[in-house]
Amino acid sequence: MANEAVQPLAISMGEPGGIGPDLILQLFAQRAALGLPPFVVYGHIGFLRARAARLGLDFDIVSTTPAEGRQRFADALPVVDIEGLVPDHPGHATPVSAVAVIASITRAVEDTLHGACRGLVTAPIHKGALYAAGFQHPGHTEFLAELCARGGTPRLPVMMLAHENLRVVPATIHVPLKEVPSLLTTDLILSTARTLAHDLRTRFGIAEPRIGVAGLNPHAGEAGTIGLEELDIIAPAVATLAHEGLAVEGPFPADTLFYLPHWRKYDAVIAMYHDQALIPIKTVAFEEAVNVTLGLPIVRTSPDHGTAFDLAGTGTASNASFLAAIRLADTMTGPKA
Amino acid sequence: MANEAVQPLAISMGEPGGIGPDLILQLFAQRAALGLPPFVVYGHIGFLRARAARLGLDFDIVSTTPAEGRQRFADALPVVDIEGLVPDHPGHATPVSAVAVIASITRAVEDTLHGACRGLVTAPIHKGALYAAGFQHPGHTEFLAELCARGGTPRLPVMMLAHENLRVVPATIHVPLKEVPSLLTTDLILSTARTLAHDLRTRFGIAEPRIGVAGLNPHAGEAGTIGLEELDIIAPAVATLAHEGLAVEGPFPADTLFYLPHWRKYDAVIAMYHDQALIPIKTVAFEEAVNVTLGLPIVRTSPDHGTAFDLAGTGTASNASFLAAIRLADTMTGPKA
Numbered sequence: 001m002a003n004e005a006v007q008p009l010a011i012s013m014g015e016p017g018g019i020g021p022d023l024i025l026q027l028f029a030q031r032a033a034l035g036l037p038p039f040v041v042y043g044h045i046g047f048l049r050a051r052a053a054r055l056g057l058d059f060d061i062v063s064t065t066p067a068e069g070r071q072r073f074a075d076a077l078p079v080v081d082i083e084g085l086v087p088d089h090p091g092h093a094t095p096v097s098a099v100a101v102i103a104s105i106t107r108a109v110e111d112t113l114h115g116a117c118r119g120l121v122t123a124p125i126h127k128g129a130l131y132a133a134g135f136q137h138p139g140h141t142e143f144l145a146e147l148c149a150r151g152g153t154p155r156l157p158v159m160m161l162a163h164e165n166l167r168v169v170p171a172t173i174h175v176p177l178k179e180v181p182s183l184l185t186t187d188l189i190l191s192t193a194r195t196l197a198h199d200l201r202t203r204f205g206i207a208e209p210r211i212g213v214a215g216l217n218p219h220a221g222e223a224g225t226i227g228l229e230e231l232d233i234i235a236p237a238v239a240t241l242a243h244e245g246l247a248v249e250g251p252f253p254a255d256t257l258f259y260l261p262h263w264r265k266y267d268a269v270i271a272m273y274h275d276q277a278l279i280p281i282k283t284v285a286f287e288e289a290v291n292v293t294l295g296l297p298i299v300r301t302s303p304d305h306g307t308a309f310d311l312a313g314t315g316t317a318s319n320a321s322f323l324a325a326i327r328l329a330d331t332m333t334g335p336k337a
Numbered sequence: 338m339a340n341e342a343v344q345p346l347a348i349s350m351g352e353p354g355g356i357g358p359d360l361i362l363q364l365f366a367q368r369a370a371l372g373l374p375p376f377v378v379y380g381h382i383g384f385l386r387a388r389a390a391r392l393g394l395d396f397d398i399v400s401t402t403p404a405e406g407r408q409r410f411a412d413a414l415p416v417v418d419i420e421g422l423v424p425d426h427p428g429h430a431t432p433v434s435a436v437a438v439i440a441s442i443t444r445a446v447e448d449t450l451h452g453a454c455r456g457l458v459t460a461p462i463h464k465g466a467l468y469a470a471g472f473q474h475p476g477h478t479e480f481l482a483e484l485c486a487r488g489g490t491p492r493l494p495v496m497m498l499a500h501e502n503l504r505v506v507p508a509t510i511h512v513p514l515k516e517v518p519s520l521l522t523t524d525l526i527l528s529t530a531r532t533l534a535h536d537l538r539t540r541f542g543i544a545e546p547r548i549g550v551a552g553l554n555p556h557a558g559e560a561g562t563i564g565l566e567e568l569d570i571i572a573p574a575v576a577t578l579a580h581e582g583l584a585v586e587g588p589f590p591a592d593t594l595f596y597l598p599h600w601r602k603y604d605a606v607i608a609m610y611h612d613q614a615l616i617p618i619k620t621v622a623f624e625e626a627v628n629v630t631l632g633l634p635i636v637r638t639s640p641d642h643g644t645a646f647d648l649a650g651t652g653t654a655s656n657a658s659f660l661a662a663i664r665l666a667d668t669m670t671g672p673k674a
Contacts, residue, residue, distance in 0.1 A: 176554050176564030178518035217513050218611035227513030255615035259623065274555035275613055278592035283620045286596065 007118040008070045008078070009329050010108040013043030014123025015101060016086050017094045018307025019317040021051045024123060027319055027326065028077045029057050034323065037330040038073035040066050040117065042108040044086035044100050045079045051088050052077075055315045066116040080107060090313025093126045098133030101125060105140075109147040112298045119299035119329040120144075123322075124307045139174065140302070141293050148296050158195045158294040160268065161277060161304060162328060163285030166260075167268035169196050169294070170277035180273045184216065184229060189237035192270060197246055199294040200267055205336030212257055212266035213238055213250030214276060220253045234272075260284070287320040290328045299332045301325040344455040345407045345415070346666050347445040350380030351460025352438060353423050354431045355644025356654040358388045361460060364656055364663065365414045366394050371660065374667040375410035377403050377454065379445040381423035381437050382416045388425050389414075392652045403453040417444060427650025430463045435470030438462060442477075446484040449635045456636035456666040457481075460659075461644045476511065477639070478630050485633045495532045495631040497605065498614060498641060499665060500622030503597075504605035506533050506631070507614035517610045521553060521566060526574035529607060534583055536631040537604055542673030549594055549603035550575055550587030551613060557590040571609075597621070624657040627665045636669045638662040 014020030024041055025048065027034065041048065049061050060076035069078025084100030105122065112120045125140050137143040145154035160169045171192050172183050193211060200209035213234060214220075217227030224231050234251040241248045249266075256262060257269060258280035271277035281289050282304075289304040303321035311317040351357030361378055362385065364371065378385065386398050397413035406415025421437030442459065449457045462477050474480040482491035497506045508529045509520050530548060537546035550571060551557075554564030561568050571588040578585045591608065593599060595617035600606060608614035618626050619641075626641040640658035648654040 174555050174559075174563055176558075177566075178515070178564070181515035218511050218615075221513070226511055227515070229514075254612045255619045258616050258620050260620065275591045276616065278555075279595050279613065279616045280620045282592045283595050283597065283617045 006333075007116060008066055008073065009037060009039040009119050009121055009326065009333070010066070010112050010117035011039050011041050011121045011326075012105045012108045012123055013041060013048070013082075013101070015093065015126040015129060015307045016044070016047055016051075016097045017089055017092045017129075017312055018124055018126060018309055019312045020123025020307065020322075021048060022055060022090075022312060022315060022317060023303070023319045023322040025052050025055060025057050025077070026315065027323055029059060031073070036326060038070050038078075039121070039326065040064065040069035040078045040080055042080045042104040042111075043082055044084060044097075044104075045081045047086035047088055048077070048079060051090070051313070054088060054090070054313055066111055080111070082107060088313075091309050093129035093307075093309070095129045095132040098130045098135065101130060102133065102135060105143065106147060109144060109298065113148065113150075119301070119333040121322075121325050121329050122300065122302040124303065124305065126307050144293060144300060145296060148298060155295050156191060156195070157296060158192055158199075160196070160292040160294055161281040161289050162292050163281055163289045163324075165267075166263055166281065166284060168271055168277040168281050169268055170271045170274050172273050174274065177273065177275075181216065181229060184233055184272060186233050186237045186240070189213070189234060189270065190240060193237070193241050193246065193248065195295040196268055196270065203294070203299060203332045204267070206267050208247060209267045210247045210265065211241075211249075212252060212263070212269040213248060214254040214257050214269060214271045215251035216272045218253070220251045287318045288324045289321060290325045292328065292332075299329055301329040301332070343670075344453060345403055345410065346374060346376040346456050346458055346663065346670070347403070347449050347454035348376050348378050348458045348663075349442045349445045349460055350378060350385070350419075350438070352430065352463040352466060352644045353381070353384055353388075353434045354426055354429045354466075354649055355461055355463060355646055356649045357460025357644065357659075358385060359392060359427075359649060359652060359654060360640070360656045360659040362389050362392060362394050362414070363652065364660055366396060368410070373663060375407045375415075376458070376663065377401065377406035377415045377417055379417045379441040379448075380419055381421060381434075381441075382418045384423035384425055385414070385416060388427070388650070391425060391427070391650055403448055417448070419444060428646050430466035430644075430646070432466045432469040435467045435472065438467060439470065439472060442480065443484060446481060446635065450485065450487075456638070456670040458659075458662050458666050459637065459639040461640065461642065463644050481630060481637060482633060485635060492632050493528060493532070494633060495529055495536075497533070497629040497631055498618040498626050499629050500618055500626045500661075502604075503600055503618065503621060505608055505614040505618050506605055507608045507611050509610050511611065514610065514612075518553065518566060521570055521609060523570050523574045523577070526550070526571060526607065527577060530574070530578050530583065530585065532632040533605055533607065540631070540636060540669045541604070543604050545584060546604045547602065548578075548583065548585045549589060549600070549606040550585060551591040551594050551606060551608045552588035553609045555590070557588045624655045625661045626658060627662045629665065629669075636666055638666040638669070
């Protein structure tokens, strides 16, 4: 499972008041039984020790570098220590920790870009707590894209939700539903599909990716009688991509495309909007879906849940998605078949 | 399973060129093994005999009345014979049969309204074939609503998709996605929920139905930052319904609402549009989802698939949804717990 003799994964600690730190600590405690690949946590070491004690977890937590952390993983949790004020107040957003939260992400991205770490798993953040500290990005992913651009123009990151071999990519994401039809363009579908195909080849080792494309309207518009976007926008994109040699099919009615025997025919499916992608993956993956960011120069995965303040510090939150995010980052950065 | 000493179910034969007749005939052949409740087919007896012979099915097919059909079900397929020209041409829409197709639905509805049959299961039709014969309804369900209104103003029928105890009702149905936000009103959600609650009580025997309501936007609008329909339209409807004493909750983010442990907390969920309802039910129900029409004076179910011309006459189409439609019509018209 874990790759030998390579760099560790980086994990950013995320919002200290949420469940991210809990899950990191609990998964580390089970690293041998779970066969986890070595990872290094980017976070505040005093806070992590306090949270571990709160959860009744008893292991060493050591300040280290990524290279050294790789070696120490068997006997202690390696932490790249981020200074700052990080109180252990589970259950609440902690704006005072915003500087440290942002710094932990920034350092983790830098070390991954430089090759000291081979991929990044991010714990959930709470945007509201960060805005007070001057964070100006619409979300975690956009922030990562900007860090990865190193001052240049960020590439458009593409969000993928993955569960085993079921993968789905929404072409539009966190926008009101009524804006989706006007945001949907042939160019957007083309760029999304090209990024997806590129990363399926390079990150997932799929030489000839097969991609299915959903329609926007009921029954994929039923030949234009229930909407025209399939004819005017989506089908032309599919035709262009097929002409480029990509194994792409669609647009299909979304309800039959996500019927599992159909979905499984594709290495990934492109959905037109957030819920069209998220409903089927969450319905089949339960708590195990992983959020993967495509189009970045680094591998980045994250659990498909938020900070869950009500469960923070209790030790009762499910670690299934976080575990799957670590395993997928491991696979994506490992040798390809 | 089957209810004793009551009227049979009515089944309309649907498009003769499609798989509907195949499935009816095949299910009848297995009636004993499957424990099916007695049913009477409304269709052209000569056509049904020809299709049965084509499928290699060997049983008597007799012209009968509903009452007599109930008695003969054990030894012959009872048919309320509809005259007309109905050739056995599987694989093609048959416009010449349109008059008979419409008459079979009309007679089946009349007999169910009068109590000669206790519920109606409809086989799929092909609208295109019917329009040539003057059919002027947007769909099968709207036609049934008009027949049930007996010349009065039809009630707004409400579509439910059901699989075991998972049920979902789209508030808007066969409209382009871009029209959904403007069609969604508090009144529409209120009338949909009231019809749903009424029928859950009377048809499903659920005394205190629990209803969940989905949002329209990603994350149900995230408190207004990703769309306002939740605050302006959906939440006021939920508040009104709760004030009326209904156990209703929402609006919830659709992707987490259809996460199965959440979905199962409700007797039914109201979705805002077609794919939001159809994606999750088809993802979990595979081929077994049933389409139920609520708000009619009769019970009406139908399989959740179309005419599938490519499979007609081959005997290879799955009967899972049609079988589930018969069983659900049986349950809905049977004694309540």
